[in-house]
Amino acid sequence: MSIVGTGQFFGSPEEERDKLLRDLMAQKRDRTSPSGIPVITLNDGNTIPQLGFGVFKVDPQETEQVVTEALAAGYRHIDTAAFYDNEEAVGRAIARSGIPRGELFITTKLWPSRFDDAEMAFNESLEKLGLDYVDLYLLHWPAPRNNNFVRAWKALEGFGERARSIGVCNFLPEHLDRLIDETTIVPAVNQVELHPALQQRETRAHARKHGIAVEAWAPLGQWRYDLAGEAPIAAAAEAHAKTAAQVVIRWHLQNGIIIFPKTVNPERMKENLNVFDFELTAEEMLAIDGLDRGQRLGSHPNEKH
Ligand SMILES: NC(=O)c1ccc[n+]([C@@H]2O[C@H](COP(=O)([O-])OP(=O)(O)OC[C@H]3O[C@@H](n4cnc5c(N)ncnc54)[C@H](OP(=O)(O)O)[C@@H]3O)[C@@H](O)[C@H]2O)c1
Numbered sequence: 001m002s003i004v005g006t007g008q009f010f011g012s013p014e015e016e017r018d019k020l021l022r023d024l025m026a027q028k029r030d031r032t033s034p035s036g037i038p039v040i041t042l043n044d045g046n047t048i049p050q051l052g053f054g055v056f057k058v059d060p061q062e063t064e065q066v067v068t069e070a071l072a073a074g075y076r077h078i079d080t081a082a083f084y085d086n087e088e089a090v091g092r093a094i095a096r097s098g099i100p101r102g103e104l105f106i107t108t109k110l111w112p113s114r115f116d117d118a119e120m121a122f123n124e125s126l127e128k129l130g131l132d133y134v135d136l137y138l139l140h141w142p143a144p145r146n147n148n149f150v151r152a153w154k155a156l157e158g159f160g161e162r163a164r165s166i167g168v169c170n171f172l173p174e175h176l177d178r179l180i181d182e183t184t185i186v187p188a189v190n191q192v193e194l195h196p197a198l199q200q201r202e203t204r205a206h207a208r209k210h211g212i213a214v215e216a217w218a219p220l221g222q223w224r225y226d227l228a229g230e231a232p233i234a235a236a237a238e239a240h241a242k243t244a245a246q247v248v249i250r251w252h253l254q255n256g257i258i259i260f261p262k263t264v265n266p267e268r269m270k271e272n273l274n275v276f277d278f279e280l281t282a283e284e285m286l287a288i289d290g291l292d293r294g295q296r297l298g299s300h301p302n303e304k305h
Contacts, residue, residue, distance in 0.1 A: 036276040037049045037050060037051050037074075037076070037077075037273075037276075038050045038051075038253070040213055040256070040258060042165055042188040042189065042213055043186060043188055043211040043212065043213070044165055044185075044188050046135070046164055046165045046188070048077065048105055048135070048136070048165075048189075048213070048258060049076055049077040049105055050253060050257075050258050050259070051075075051077070051249070051253065051258075051259060051260070051272075051273065051275070052075060052076070052077025052078060052079055052105065052107075052258070052259070052260035053067070053070040053075040053077065053078050053079070053260050053261070053262070053269070054078075054079045054080075054217070054260040054261060054262040055067065055078065055079065055080050055084060055086055055090060055262060056079075056081070056084055056217075056262055057084070057262070058084070058086055058262065058264060059086075060085050060086040060088070060089050061089075062089075062264065063086040063089035063090060063093070064089040064090075064092045064093045064096070065093075066093075066264050067089070067090050067093035067094070068093045068096060068097065069266045069269060070269050071093065071094075071097045071099060073266065073269040073270050073273060074273055075269070075273065076099070076103055076104050076105060077104075077105040077106075077107075077260060078090055078094075078104070078105070078106050078107070078260075079107045079215075079260040080106075080107065080108050080109075080129075081108055081109035081111070081138075081140060082108060082109060082110065082111050082114070082121060082124070082125050082128075082140075083109065083111045083140060087108060087125055087128035087129050088128045088129075090106075090129060091128055091129040091130035091131065092130070094106070094129070094130065094131070095130055101131070104135075105135040105136070106129065106131065106134050106135050106136075107134065107135060107136040107137070107138065108125045108129065108134055108136075108137060108138075109137070109138040109139070109140040109169060110122065110125075110137065110138070110139055110140060110152065110156070111140050111141075112139075112140060112141050112142075112143035112146060112148075112149075112152075112305050115139070115143070115146065115148045115149060115151065115152035116148055116151065116152075118152050118155035118156065119155055119158075119159075122137065122155075122156075122159060122162070122163070125137075126162065132162070133161060133162045133163065133164060134162070134163055134164070135164050135165060136163070136164070136165045136166070136167060136188070136189065137156060137159065137163035137165075137166050137167075138166070138167045138168055138169050138189070138191060139152055139153065139156070139167075139168045139169065139171075140169050140170070141169060141170045141299075141301060141304045141305060142168070142170060142171050142172070142175040142301055142302075143304065143305035144175065144301075144302055145305060146305060149168075149175065149178075149179070150178060150179065150182050150183060153166075153168075153179055153183050153185075153187075154183055157183060157184055157185050165188040165189070166185065166187065166188060167187040167188045167189035167190065167191065167212075167213075167215075168187045168189070168190050168191070169190070169191040169192065169215075169217070170191070170192055170193075170299075170301040170304070171187070171190050171192075171301065172203065172301050172302070173202065173203060173206040175301070176190065176206065176207075176210065176212070180210065186210055186211065186212065187212055188212070188213060189212060189213045189214070189215050189258065190203065190207055190212050190213075190214055190215070191214075191215035191216075191217055192214065192215070192216065192217065193216075193217050193218050193296060193297060193298050194214070194216035194217070194218070194219065194252075194257065195216065195218050195219055195220065195221040195248070195297075196221065196227065196230065196233065196248060196251070196288055196291040196292070197221060197225060197291060197292065197293050197294075197295035198292070198293075198294060198295050198296055198297070199289065199291075199292040200214070201292070213258060214256075214257050214258070215257070215258040215259070215260075216252055216257050216258070216259045217298075218297055218298065219248065219249065219252050219257075219259040219260070219261050220245055220248055220249075220261050221248075221297065222297055224297055225295070227244045227245070227248055228243075228244035230244075230288075230291055231287075232284065232287035232288050232290065232291065233247050233248060233288060233291075235284070235287070236280055236284045236287075236288070239284070240278045240280075242275075242278060243271060245261070245268070245271060245272060246271060246272070246274065246275050246278075247280065247284075247288075248288075249261065249272055249275045250275050250278065250279070250280050251280060251285060251288045253275065254279070254280055254285060255285075
């Protein structure tokens with residue numbers, strides 16, 4: 001298909017290609033409406049799409065294309081971080097999409113080595129993303145040995161509308177208690193490693209008590225253990241004619257957890273979104289709850305840094 005010379009638009013060939021791509025994406029969006037994705041209201045009154053798209057370990061060279069495909073598939077919530085080194089590419093995909101800013105939910109994160117330098121690091125992230133605000137800005141790890149997460153949090157409290165919601169990642173209840181005692185704003189979210197083999201019951205109960213939403217990273221266990229081979233997941237997948245990934249995504253959603261599975265594969269992007277036409281039964285949910293074995297894939301929050 002020729003992508004120039006449509007006869008409708010008289011910009012440069014580059015502008016014409018961009019316009020055509022935007023039009024194609026708009027048509028694609030119409031066919032895969034994102035409206036089925038539920039939203040969760042955070043403790044600051046803002047809303048967040050419960051199912052989004054993560055870009056950890058997406059090669060910076062591929063990220064613009066991958067995020068462009070994810071937006072075309074219907075994702076509107078993107079989770080990145082300064083540490084992932086792909087904020088610029090995420091920003092380019094956002095700009096190229098033509099999707100109104102208000103329809104997107106963009107998260108990025110502050111790495112602990114910049115905790116004493118939060119304002120400058122935040123401005124760098126905004127600039128790389130090409131945005132004048134993010135929807136959610138997170139402290140990436142508590143790094144308790146550095147003893148500066150409270151100071152960093154106070155800096156985030158001052159960002160106002162440039163960080164519409166603020167939150168943390170990998171905080172244990174003891175770290176959250178310190179923030180709650182020593183600062184003004186209760187984090188809107190805590191993003192923690194959470195999947196069937198590591199269900200974080202204590203952290204979830206503590207979050208519930210304080211009105212903090214829980215986000216799961218590695219919602220699919222980074223596909224590093226055999227989810228499809230776990231009997232309760234396999235049984236539910238068969239009963240609903242769904243894949244193991246779809247069952248696990250559904251288990252998170254029905255638990256009220258916010259997730260953003262990562263994939264560079266366009267078919268899996270669609271598969272991971274196609275989870276709103278079935279519901280796990282209470283028995284199926286309980287059987288998956290039974291898979292918890294405290295199996296951490298990443299670092300313990302007190303050990304990192
Ligand atoms: N705050 C933190 O400390 C922290 C840490 C880690 C991650 N995160 C965030 O959480 C997001 C999600 O976590 P994650 O990326 O670590 O792990 P994940 O989403 O649990 O798993 C990603 C892996 O699963 C595979 N996958 C995805 N969908 C699949 C499907 N339908 N069938 C089979 N395999 C599938 C992907 O492979 P392909 O790409 O080859 O499809 C990839 O290898 C990250 O991208 C990042 O935004 C945050």
